[in-house]
Amino acid sequence: MASLLAQTTSRLGARPAAQAGPVAQMAPMASRVQPAMPSALLPLHARATTTSVACRAASIDKPVVYTPRDSSQQSSNGAGEVSMSISSMDEVGPSYEGIITDAPTRPTGLYVRVRNMVKHFSTAKGLFRAVDGVDVDIEPSSIVALLGPSGSGKTTLLRLIAGLEQPTGGNIYFDDTDATNLSVQDRQIGFVFQSYALFNHKTVAENIKFGLEVRKLNIDHDKRVAELLALVQLTGLGDRYPRQLSGGQRQRVALARALASNPRLLLLDEPFGALDAVVRKQLRTGLREIVRSVGVTTIIVTHDQEEAFDLADKVVVFNRGLVEQQGSPTEIIKRPRTPFIMKFVGETNVVPATSLLAKRMRFNTSKTSVMFRPHDIKLFKTVPPESGEGALTTVGANVADKANLGWVVKYTLRFDDDVECELQLSRDQDEREYNLVVGSRVFVHVPHRTMMGFNASDVDSTPIV
Numbered sequence: 001m002a003s004l005l006a007q008t009t010s011r012l013g014a015r016p017a018a019q020a021g022p023v024a025q026m027a028p029m030a031s032r033v034q035p036a037m038p039s040a041l042l043p044l045h046a047r048a049t050t051t052s053v054a055c056r057a058a059s060i061d062k063p064v065v066y067t068p069r070d071s072s073q074q075s076s077n078g079a080g081e082v083s084m085s086i087s088s089m090d091e092v093g094p095s096y097e098g099i100i101t102d103a104p105t106r107p108t109g110l111y112v113r114v115r116n117m118v119k120h121f122s123t124a125k126g127l128f129r130a131v132d133g134v135d136v137d138i139e140p141s142s143i144v145a146l147l148g149p150s151g152s153g154k155t156t157l158l159r160l161i162a163g164l165e166q167p168t169g170g171n172i173y174f175d176d177t178d179a180t181n182l183s184v185q186d187r188q189i190g191f192v193f194q195s196y197a198l199f200n201h202k203t204v205a206e207n208i209k210f211g212l213e214v215r216k217l218n219i220d221h222d223k224r225v226a227e228l229l230a231l232v233q234l235t236g237l238g239d240r241y242p243r244q245l246s247g248g249q250r251q252r253v254a255l256a257r258a259l260a261s262n263p264r265l266l267l268l269d270e271p272f273g274a275l276d277a278v279v280r281k282q283l284r285t286g287l288r289e290i291v292r293s294v295g296v297t298t299i300i301v302t303h304d305q306e307e308a309f310d311l312a313d314k315v316v317v318f319n320r321g322l323v324e325q326q327g328s329p330t331e332i333i334k335r336p337r338t339p340f341i342m343k344f345v346g347e348t349n350v351v352p353a354t355s356l357l358a359k360r361m362r363f364n365t366s367k368t369s370v371m372f373r374p375h376d377i378k379l380f381k382t383v384p385p386e387s388g389e390g391a392l393t394t395v396g397a398n399v400a401d402k403a404n405l406g407w408v409v410k411y412t413l414r415f416d417d418d419v420e421c422e423l424q425l426s427r428d429q430d431e432r433e434y435n436l437v438v439g440s441r442v443f444v445h446v447p448h449r450t451m452m453g454f455n456a457s458d459v460d461s462t463p464i465v
């Protein structure tokens with residue numbers, strides 16, 4: 001969609017000056033045409049329509065809205081705006097007239113705020129605290145991933161936001177409206193689930209149309225289906241049945257159907273869970289482009305850390321019905337706030353707090369164990385100076401194992417108290433600087449700031465009954 005808009009605008013910019021109408025100065029509602037797109041190149045007209053198309057092109061440094069004069073030249077896109085096809089512009093030629101204004105700065109997606117959300121389920125063993133006081137802010141038009149171990153409450157929160165579960169306590173706000181008690185229908189949300197939930201007896205086009213029919217939208221359904229098929233790159237497959245599609249294609253149909261009614265919020269529950277790694281990766285790139293182009297706020301539940309960090313603007317990590325940490329992927333990866341996050345996200349070494357390594361590094365903690373990342377270990381082939389410039393405290397270890405894993409080399413180091421840890425290097429760096437063999441004596445330093453003390457209970461992820 002983004003490229004369609006760019007092409008559309010560049011066509012507008014390329015229109016011959018002779019087509020400019022004398023009514024250009026009469027447009028009272030139009031703001032000044034951007035300098036990079038001289039008004040002479042674009043016919044302007046005083047008649048504003050109720051709909052518009054957002055355009056962005058290399059020649060203009062900010063988005064604009066082009067409002068065509070004739071609404072028959074428009075079609076609705078997934079963002080609730082209106083787009084036009086390039087072929088129709090060629091057909092209509094000089095009669096294609098409209099107004100250029102600055103695009104509204106307000107994003108089209110919903111701003112979702114979850115406040116002190118609680119959901120307790122009654123079970124034979126008593127109340128089960130699936131969600132136990134959660135606050136989450138989801139910026140308009142952003143992509144947010146809910147990540148966490150099985151049973152941590154991700155899907156329950158998604159269902160609460162969708163209105164499929166009633167909260168035990170707390171509130172959900174959509175923009176400035178308290179949506180806590182809104183019905184599912186009134187929330188106007190698009191859903192995509194792992195199991196696709198396509199109708200097998202309906203064609204692809206009919207499945208997508210269903211998304212329009214349930215909302216009773218008064219728009220040209222066939223035209224909208226064609227746009228959505230193009231958006232998810234399935235043009236030409238509208239007549240097929242779901243059984244005639246690959247898993248990835250079926251999931252794209254589910255996405256098209258979810259976007260059919262221009263939702264301002266899209267909820268995805270493990271949407272790629274049933275697909276293999278290569279298809280998952282392709283689909284997530286496609287998903288990112290699609291949801292960005294239509295501006296819909298998107299919340300995705302996933303087990304897959306790579307997916308969460310690659311896709312999301314913000315990652316919310318759940319544990320036992322609570323949010324352990326929320327922030328940008330970089331914040332979560334580089335600045336884990338709790339032992340649980342440290343253990344759950346990325347690889348960690350765990351050693352006893354009484355180990356030779358922890359003592360030599362003078363890492364004092366009241367906790368029983370210490371963890372640190374394999375890539376935070378500093379490795380030396382000879383003992384570095386312990387005083388003066390560049391002085392570092394080190395501890396000796398032997399190389400117990402070496403594994404060549406493609407671009408990465410993994411060493412297992414055994415300290416003199418038999419405690420082991422792992423160290424990862426790029427193959428390049430290993431060949432350049434180390435190239436160690438099993439049995440070599442090495443020296444390591446682990447910076448204090450990268451070490452975290454913890455007790456087993458700090459990293460427990462057993463759901464709380």
Ligand SMILES: Nc1ncnc2c1ncn2[C@@H]1O[C@H](COP(=O)(O)OP(=O)(O)OP(=O)(O)O)[C@@H](O)[C@H]1O
Pocket residue numbers: 121122123128129130148149150151152153154155156157303463
């Ligand atoms: N209707 C219910 N009645 C009782 N317990 C429930 C109900 N729905 C969910 N739970 C429990 O609430 C906890 C949280 O479930 P939820 O589906 O939100 O977890 P999740 O983090 O999405 O897990 P997964 O990644 O495995 O899907 C689970 O332990 C689950 O068994």
